[in-house]
Amino acid sequence: MSLAVNSAKWTQTMQVAWSNQLVYKLNFLMLVLGPVLVFFFIKYNLWSSIFSMPGVTTIQGYDLASMLEYQVWVMIVALLAQSYNNMKLAEDIRLGRISSYLIYPFGFWQFHTASFFGTQVIQIIVSILTVFAVAAFGFDLNLSLDQTPAAIAFCVLVSLLWFAIAFILGLAAFWLDETWVLRVIFVIIAQFLSGAIVPLEIYPVWFRSFLDYTPFPYMTYVPVKLFMGAYEGHIGTAFAIISFWLTVSVLVATWTWKRGIRMYSGAGM
């Protein structure tokens, strides 16, 4: 199949993803404004009150300003990397909707991957707007020009990793009737272990050394630190480890898909 024909399929699918994303105006507005509102109403207030307690000036090297800066970048990384909703994917399987994709000459994973890319384009725009919005409120984000390209490249890998994991969790619907519990458990664990709730410096050193071999720190902590220009580890190693986990996830997703589709019953067709 020629490249032009194939890319037309992908770009058209991405356009459909945009239409789908933008169809409900209020929903889209919440998607854009939600994270900023959560940041200002919850995280800002929470950390401000923690740091206003008597005797608390720094926590593991973070003062209020740097903690808030850390939390802003956590929000941006989440916007860039963690946006794709796999609930739809699991629902497609459970309600037998993937039947359509088994008949169209453009498969299920292609459709979802193209939709994912489409969603990413919107998320990048939302992220840039969010950075400006936060800056407009007077936050100094200390964007590090040295490490920013690496941070962006890292976010691309992290988004692919999240997508592959979302795909695997969604595919579990071939065997399980409900998969949202799995997703919620995974997201909560990932939130804590990736540094999305609190910076990883809070954890004991031995635990952090262990975490370094898991995919978690690379999902939030590392790209956040790169954006802040404060990553002290070896960037090449970080890239190697996340690439390794990405490869593993893609392989598991492919294997799960092949196994699942053989036993698929197209419930309700």
Place this chain on the structure above:
Amino acid sequence: MIACRNLSKSFRIFEKKPGLSGSLRQLFKREYRSSHAVDSFNLEIGKGEFVGLLGPNGAGKTTLMKMLTGIIVPTSGEALVAGHQPSKREIPFRKKIALVMGQKSQLWWDIPAMDSFLLLQRYYEIEEKAFRKRLGDLSELLGVTNLLNVHIRKLSLGERMKMELMACILHEPDVVFLDEPTIGLDVIAQKNIREFLGSYQKQKNITVVLTSHYMADVQSLCNRIVLILDGKKRFDGSRSEFEDILGREKSISLRFEHAPNIDDHAWSKMDPKWSNNNFQVELRIPEATMRQTLADILLRFPVIDVVSEKMAVERVMETLLKRPELIPESR
């Protein structure tokens, strides 16, 4: 165009006892049973045939269709559709077939039909000129030209079904599978869809397999009927052969000005079913003696209306579902 040999599919079904204790028990020990949805099915369908796949709910019609379209993989046996093995799901195969599901939308809910069509144009690699022509012709024929830019979720069921049909034949498939395409539609919409399907099939000489619980669909569209009961093929033949299973008799309904004597010996041989305070009767009259018998009745009784049966398929189907033993063994 379609051939299958000993095609079978069995599912493992999980059974849960009712109530809380049943729910708790199933956490530890699950009871499964195997169900043969389709059992050693043999079928040959040639190009240009319009085949009605009939059977009650749960008989295995949809499972058979899912196997023939490659949605599910058969447990055993072989199938060949348009020269391909469906379970391999090869792209050239997918471009030759289409499936319309009356119960499930294949179009994207949140976007206008036109966006879906453009997407399908890319997926099926339809050239711009051909695409525009087909889209124009089909939307005009189905009367939906002014609805192309409306979101699918805002369309009525009948309008949506027309869009589904368009979406499925834009790529001009060789084989079309229709799974209850008129379900839930009002009488007019059913008729429109039926007429469209009939003329389109004739014009393009495509192969169509249809399942429907509306016998009017089958009566007006299918030239061949395959009956499936409990996963097994029980009848395969032309529509007229199907209609003759119960003998060459016609069902005639008569209405009277006033109730005639129902004990008259004239009725006894015609299996009369009286209704409406004996103002109405349904009779079964052998085709060979129909003229004479009717003439006698019209002379002797105060008949004000005669209705001959329009839906022989429905009557046969109804009888066979109640009394499957009437199905001839050899078919």
